[in-house]
Amino acid sequence: MSVRSAAPTGALEQIVWPRTARRRDDGVVEIAGIGLDEIAERFGTPAYIIDEADVRSRARAYREAFARAFAAIGTQADVYYAGKAFLSSHVAQWVTEEGLRLDVCSGGELAIAKKAGVPGENIGMHGNNKGVAEIDDALAYGVGRIVVDSFEEIDRVADAAARHGITAPVMIRVKLGVEAHTHEFIATAHEDQKFGFSAADGQIGDAVARVLARPELHLLGFHSHIGSQIFESAGFKEAATRLIALQLQVAKEHGVELPELDLGGGFGIAYLPSDAPLDPAEMATQLAGIVREACQNADVAVPRVSIEPGRSIVGPGGVTLYRVGTVKPVQASDDLVRTYVSVDGGMSDNARPALYQADYHAALANRGGSDELTPTRIVGKHCESGDIVVRDIDFPSDTRDGDLVVVAATGAYCRALASQYNHVPRPPVIAVADGDARVLLRRETIDDLLALEGE
């Protein structure tokens, strides 16, 4: 069974690829002016490749769009890059240079932020179970805010602040029962989940009282994160309305006007050519309108607003380059022969298909390939049948051993979630810009793995 490609041979569907990606006349895909065949030659495969200009331009677009839209409603908006999507000290520097702040959620992420020289006041710290040592580190570095997630943590942060002789700026993470994604594993604002204080049973009011009772804490406001891979603003509207109602309640009960509000991250990106994410300017305008209206209706002052995009900053600019090993036709059903193309990585470098049934798009990278396409599944080299890289794609039917395959939109939550499953060392992260390539994170080696073994 085969189909003809509607597009010219190997044409790239630009929406899923880094902004500087294109297929050259000789058929090779290049990013930032460097052929992926050259990247494979110099750095080996698999490799993560990140388009610096793409990441910077998206960071800039968020900062500018949110600054403009929220200035128009008389307030400021801060954009925190959610470092958990992918963090290295270089990326922390890029986003800092583009005017973003940085969210971290562990001592390890904080260490990278420090190494990158991100100023403490530009850092927010999250997490539902931050350890005392992590809180101490954060306060010692002067982080701009800690998002508290439990009663224990309110006391932990207050006690730590007392030890440091400072007042710690905190936000209270709340769950509002607003779900902005259909997939249970990556939605984080259900009632039946671990994050935040619940509106339903009066926990939020108790948390506010507890924070206000501790002079070592300065309450900035509420924080909510309603999900991931969100394409519409409706969920944010519901969340913002509930958040503003909470603010009004605090003003009435405690006479305190909370100066800030965090709407979280979760802005969606195009993984597939059919995906149509909102652009930052549109999202910013919609969110500013939502916040203004909610504040007007509740008759409260418009707070300073923050958002926390992760995926939508680094996701689209990243790709993963693999080399094809084996190609096997499989009778998938009575009327479908599927070609299984095995590459030299898989679920250890991209866990998302196995974790979330995530879909990806791919292209041959070293040549355009035949314009006859065949139903294909790109799979990894791990000992799991769920080790899928791209579940279903019509791919050139002449794909063979030695070809290069590039998978789109792997900049977020791929290296960040990578494992050494099957003792497969983790791939390097190579940044490309202006015809240059450099190593952000080197390839792990088998010696690195052996070095972990005790005597």
Ligand SMILES: *Cc1c(COP(=O)(O)O)cnc(C)c1O
């Ligand atoms: C994961 C997370 C983000 C970032 O989510 P994206 O989908 O990558 O934009 C932001 N804020 C919080 C609290 C998170 O947990």
